[in-house]
Amino acid sequence: MFILITGLLLGGTYALIALGLNLQYGVARIMNLANGEMLVAGGFAAFWFYTAGQINPVVGLIVIAPVAFVVNWLLYRIMLQPLVTRAKSRGALEVDSILATFGMSFAFVGIMTWAFGGGYFNYAFLAQPVEIFSSSYAQNRVVAFVLAVVIGGALWLWLTFTRTGLKLRAVSVNPAAAPLVGVDVRAASALAFALGGAVTATGGALVSMFFTLDASVGVLFTMKALIIIIMGGVGDIRGTIVAAVILGIAETAVARLIDPGLTLAAAYLLFLLVLLFRPQGLFGKARG
Amino acid sequence: MTTREIRNFIIAAALLALCALLPVYGSPYWLTMGTTMAMFAVLATSWALFSGPTHYISLATAAFFGVGTFVTGLGFQSLPFWALPLIAAGIGAVLAALVGLVTLRLSGVYFVIFTLGLAEMVRQVVTWVQNQTGHRGMYVLTSITEREIYWMLVGLGALVYLLGWLIGRSRLGFALRIIGNDETVAKHLGIDTALAKVALFMVPGAVAAAVGAMLAPRYIYIEPATAFAPLLSFQVVIMALLGGTGRLWGPIAGVIPFTLLWEVITRQAPNQTLLLLGIAFLLIVYVLPGGFVGLWDRLRRRYGGQP
Amino acid sequence: MIRRTIMTGAAAAALFAGSLGAAGAQDTILLGAAAPQTGPLAGGATVTHWPAVRLWVQQTNEDGGLQVGDQQMTIELVEYDDQTNPQQAIQAAQRMATQDEVDFMVAPYSTGLNLAAAPIFAQLGYPMITGTAVTDQQPALAAQFPNMFFVLGRTSVMAEDTAQLLVDMRERGDLGDRVALVNVADAFGIEMAGISKAILEENGFEIVYETSYPLGTQDLAPVIDGARAAEADAFIAWSYPGDTFALTDQAIVQNFAPQVFFTAVATAFPAYQERFGDQIEGVLGMGGVNADDPAFQEFAQAHMEMAGQAPDYWASAATYAALEILGQAIEGAGTTDRAAVLEYLQDQSHEYATILGPVNFNENNDNERYWTVGQWQDGVFRGVASQGRDGVTEVETFDGWN
Numbered sequence: 001m002f003i004l005i006t007g008l009l010l011g012g013t014y015a016l017i018a019l020g021l022n023l024q025y026g027v028a029r030i031m032n033l034a035n036g037e038m039l040v041a042g043g044f045a046a047f048w049f050y051t052a053g054q055i056n057p058v059v060g061l062i063v064i065a066p067v068a069f070v071v072n073w074l075l076y077r078i079m080l081q082p083l084v085t086r087a088k089s090r091g092a093l094e095v096d097s098i099l100a101t102f103g104m105s106f107a108f109v110g111i112m113t114w115a116f117g118g119g120y121f122n123y124a125f126l127a128q129p130v131e132i133f134s135s136s137y138a139q140n141r142v143v144a145f146v147l148a149v150v151i152g153g154a155l156w157l158w159l160t161f162t163r164t165g166l167k168l169r170a171v172s173v174n175p176a177a178a179p180l181v182g183v184d185v186r187a188a189s190a191l192a193f194a195l196g197g198a199v200t201a202t203g204g205a206l207v208s209m210f211f212t213l214d215a216s217v218g219v220l221f222t223m224k225a226l227i228i229i230i231m232g233g234v235g236d237i238r239g240t241i242v243a244a245v246i247l248g249i250a251e252t253a254v255a256r257l258i259d260p261g262l263t264l265a266a267a268y269l270l271f272l273l274v275l276l277f278r279p280q281g282l283f284g285k286a287r288g
Numbered sequence: 289m290t291t292r293e294i295r296n297f298i299i300a301a302a303l304l305a306l307c308a309l310l311p312v313y314g315s316p317y318w319l320t321m322g323t324t325m326a327m328f329a330v331l332a333t334s335w336a337l338f339s340g341p342t343h344y345i346s347l348a349t350a351a352f353f354g355v356g357t358f359v360t361g362l363g364f365q366s367l368p369f370w371a372l373p374l375i376a377a378g379i380g381a382v383l384a385a386l387v388g389l390v391t392l393r394l395s396g397v398y399f400v401i402f403t404l405g406l407a408e409m410v411r412q413v414v415t416w417v418q419n420q421t422g423h424r425g426m427y428v429l430t431s432i433t434e435r436e437i438y439w440m441l442v443g444l445g446a447l448v449y450l451l452g453w454l455i456g457r458s459r460l461g462f463a464l465r466i467i468g469n470d471e472t473v474a475k476h477l478g479i480d481t482a483l484a485k486v487a488l489f490m491v492p493g494a495v496a497a498a499v500g501a502m503l504a505p506r507y508i509y510i511e512p513a514t515a516f517a518p519l520l521s522f523q524v525v526i527m528a529l530l531g532g533t534g535r536l537w538g539p540i541a542g543v544i545p546f547t548l549l550w551e552v553i554t555r556q557a558p559n560q561t562l563l564l565l566g567i568a569f570l571l572i573v574y575v576l577p578g579g580f581v582g583l584w585d586r587l588r589r590r591y592g593g594q595p
Numbered sequence: 596m597i598r599r600t601i602m603t604g605a606a607a608a609a610l611f612a613g614s615l616g617a618a619g620a621q622d623t624i625l626l627g628a629a630a631p632q633t634g635p636l637a638g639g640a641t642v643t644h645w646p647a648v649r650l651w652v653q654q655t656n657e658d659g660g661l662q663v664g665d666q667q668m669t670i671e672l673v674e675y676d677d678q679t680n681p682q683q684a685i686q687a688a689q690r691m692a693t694q695d696e697v698d699f700m701v702a703p704y705s706t707g708l709n710l711a712a713a714p715i716f717a718q719l720g721y722p723m724i725t726g727t728a729v730t731d732q733q734p735a736l737a738a739q740f741p742n743m744f745f746v747l748g749r750t751s752v753m754a755e756d757t758a759q760l761l762v763d764m765r766e767r768g769d770l771g772d773r774v775a776l777v778n779v780a781d782a783f784g785i786e787m788a789g790i791s792k793a794i795l796e797e798n799g800f801e802i803v804y805e806t807s808y809p810l811g812t813q814d815l816a817p818v819i820d821g822a823r824a825a826e827a828d829a830f831i832a833w834s835y836p837g838d839t840f841a842l843t844d845q846a847i848v849q850n851f852a853p854q855v856f857f858t859a860v861a862t863a864f865p866a867y868q869e870r871f872g873d874q875i876e877g878v879l880g881m882g883g884v885n886a887d888d889p890a891f892q893e894f895a896q897a898h899m900e901m902a903g904q905a906p907d908y909w910a911s912a913a914t915y916a917a918l919e920i921l922g923q924a925i926e927g928a929g930t931t932d933r934a935a936v937l938e939y940l941q942d943q944s945h946e947y948a949t950i951l952g953p954v955n956f957n958e959n960n961d962n963e964r965y966w967t968v969g970q971w972q973d974g975v976f977r978g979v980a981s982q983g984r985d986g987v988t989e990v991e992t993f994d995g996w997n
Contacts, residue, residue: 002820003817006816010814079570082574086577094345095345095529096573098345098400098525099525099526099529099572100573102526102569103567103570103573104570106562106563106569107562107566107569108566109562110560110563110565113562113632113637117641118632118641119641119866119904120836120837120861120864120866123870124870124871129849129850135849136849137816138844138848210813210844211813211841212813212836212837212841215633215637216633216634216638219518223404223405223408223518226404227405230401251814252814252816255808255817256817256820259806259807260808260809260818261412262416263808263809263812264412264809265413268405271402275402276390315693316718316719317689317692320686320689320715324682412809415781415785415809415810418780418782426782429736429739506681506685508710508714509707509710511707511782512782513635513707513810514681514707514711519678554676554687555675555690555694558673559632561632561678562633562676
């Protein structure tokens with residue numbers, strides 16, 4: 001039971017890390033290597049709110065999420081759209097977006113180091129235990145998990161049942177054909193990218209409650225997020241959540257029952273199995 | 289051989305000699321810079337041999353490089369040093385073949401992510417094994433000087449160029465160009481696309497491992513975190529793409545200016561290095577699509593001149 | 596293409612030349628420093644390395660500089676970011692020596708970067724006094740790099756002292772036999788865990804839970820749960836900053852309160868205390884200082900004023916002391932000639948007055964008096980075990996997360 005719940009909590013954390021990137025990569029077709037830095041920026045903002053203003057990080061989201069939305073929308077419009085317009089093929093866009101966002105991640109780390117210094121950041125918020133089935137867990141992890149469920153559920157409902165969501169999914173499936181049915185691909189992509197950035201920053205604010213962050217740590221989160229979205233299937237919210245939870249439980253089980261030194265190896269083994277047997281991802285559709 | 293090829297060969301040999309003599313006429317500072325450049329030139333050129341024609345972006349350089357440094361770390365006391373890069377190259381090639389067999393059947397995205405994760409996974413397995421065996425920190429204390437490392441790298445570089453030239457003339461090179469243009473057409477022509485790709489992927493794997501083995505004496509203290517640092521993979525990709533992967537000389541045309549740019553930025557802005565590097569990087573992506581090779585081709589097209 | 600490359604090279608060379616300039620007349624000493632400002636170790640270097648280096652330069656200049664022969668020389672600091680990359684650390688040392696033509700260099704931060712830069716320091720003849728390299732290879736290293744000096748101590752001794760502390764506590768009747776031993780899976784963690792395990796087993800302790808976790812792991816609930824399930828009396832973790840925080844956090848959440856709770860690197864950081872407040876009373880960690888020594892208190896005060904943060908209770912002081920030693924060697928040699936200063940340092944009869952207390956180097960260029968284990972007592976991290984240092988405090992039993 002301990003393994004299951006700890007794994008679920010970890011899975012929730014992973015979902016927070018990966019959901020935003022899935023929107024950015026699945027719909028806007030940008031493999032955003034600066035995603036982890038956006039997450040750390042969200043975490044820093046939450047830290048700053050908490051230490052300077054005693055504002056609790058969950059409340060801080062009211063400011064952090066919209067600001068991240070606007071920033072990412074501008075990023076897409078100014079920096080990334082030219083690349084999309086320029087790219088002749090999906091492959092060319094992939095190369096360009098990898099290069100550009102890698103450059104951005106450097107720049108972001110530079111900016112954060114300059115603004116906040118290179119030291120470690122953490123704070124104690126809801127670090128008290130809560131009892132579930134006679135084991136204790138950190139309250140902040142439980143809160144983060146609940147919010148991950150809420151955010152993931154809301155995104156899924158929105159994508160599935162609203163008109164805008166339908167447009168986004170159309171772009172995700174086939175950006176070339178989407179204009180034929182009256183979808184403004186540019187606007188939809190910008191929206192997806194901005195929304196993804198907002199979700200990522202939100203995730204950052206939430207994980208900062210229990211992770212120690214520093215300006216250079218973002219790349220670790222980017223790597224994790226990439227693995228999860230590929231496992232779950234690009235462009236599918238359900239897949240990301242399922243993959244995140246599976247990964248969380250598998251890693252916890254390996255850590256507790258076999259050896260914590262092999263968690264990453266376990267993650268890659270899972271990843272490999274998915275690749276071999278379902279190369280389109282757990283929930284992905286076969287590519288046409 | 290045509291006269292043009294002979295001419296190119298003479299130029300290449302002259303340039304190679306010029307590089308090899310750097311320790312003689314250059315200052316120690318330029319030797320250090322030269323070693324860094326030679327390392328990246330070898331890595332980027334071998335990377336482009338595979339990624340240029342196939343358009344697969346490999347981020348596995350750090351994994352192979354790290355394996356190479358560990359080969360030296362484990363073997364330098366019991367084996368002659370010249371044997372270590374060879375062993376490393378062998379292990380690198382086998383590892384690359386395994387990875388290639390698993391992932392090269394899939395489309396590009398999975399390959400990118402998997403190679404990115406490979407360095408992390410190998411690092412973790414290596415440390416886990418070290419942990420199980422109670423291994424101590426690894427110190428490579430040798431009498432090998434920077435000058436000797438530089439010469440080894442230049443030699444390896446010459447080998448890579450020769451290999452690239454041979455592949456370009458061979459059936460394999462031809463097959464790969466077709467695959468790069470259209471994989472379906474290639475299959476219809478009866479080319480075993482997977483096998484061709486795997487065979488070629490072994491080249492950067494072997495070369496990067498050999499480079500790692502050669503550079504281990506420079507680092508002295510071998511620890512997984514630095515040996516497998518993922519930054520290396522990205523640096524190689526960026527430099528190769530900055531130069532352009534369409535020609536054999538493309539990557540080195542990216543390596544030299546990029547290393548100099550990196551050095552200038554580090555010097556001029558010691559406290560904002562990363563920020564400026566990021567900006568320089570973005571400028572390269574936006575201003576120089578196709579790298580220097582692309583620019584060169586465009587210029588030549590504009591001002592006439594025969595290829 | 597060739598022409599373009601040459602032109603780019605020429606332009607870069609011109610830029611280099613332009614930035615040289617200020618080598619001027621010798622009334623200042625140029626001191627070069629390259630250490631992480633970004634990259635994986637930037638967090639540690641920002642706490643430990645940079646403030647100590649800057650503070651020493653500032654204080655020395657406020658006192659009028661160093662007395663070199665009959666000349667009073669102030670110090671000018673040249674800083675570079677090595678991005679936690681050995682390649683860059685090597686290049687930075689080379690650049691500082693040959694391009695900036697600095698008179699002396701500060702040793703880099705961390706064991707790995709120090710060793711990567713060691714051949715360049717040796718080749719160029721710069722004294723290298725490290726405050727942040729811990730290794731067991733001092734004899735071999737000193738033989739190969741006679742210019743390299745070690746202030747912080749030896750890894751094996753630190754692991755031994757930690758294990759010995761447990762033996763002593765058990766003799767006093769404060770501790771049971773069951774030990775949980777975990778480590779971060781890299782060279783440091785593996786080595787320390789190996790040594791402490793051997794000594795603990797030799798002394799009849801039972802290792803009831805033993806595991807390692809990958810570098811960068813912050814989800815350590817399973818590790819704490821495992822140690823708790825094994826009913827360990829003592830918890831020893833050879834950990835790095837991120838995991839030190841995460842382990843402590845999880846231990847508090849799961850209310851895992853053994854009689855000894857030990858985490859390694861970053862336990863002595865001021866951020867550790869800021870994060871956990873007075874809950875950490877009795878927690879043991881790596882390093883320590885003589886917190887009652889006025890010299891250290893003065894240093895901590897100045898550090899606070901300059902950097903806005905307290906120093907860590909371990910390597911900050913060693914980094915500062917390494918520079919004090921360099922300064923005294925320059926003054927002692929009476930010249931900025933590096934060969935003479937190196938000779939002065941290699942003379943084993945010289946002793947240096949530092950904030951750590953007196954320091955001298957043995958035939959392996961090794962400082963034999965240093966702190967090994969510390970403990971949070973009344974909001975201060977005090978040294979509870981050392982090699983040849985005064986002011987060791989009695990170790991207290993850990994009485995739970997209050």
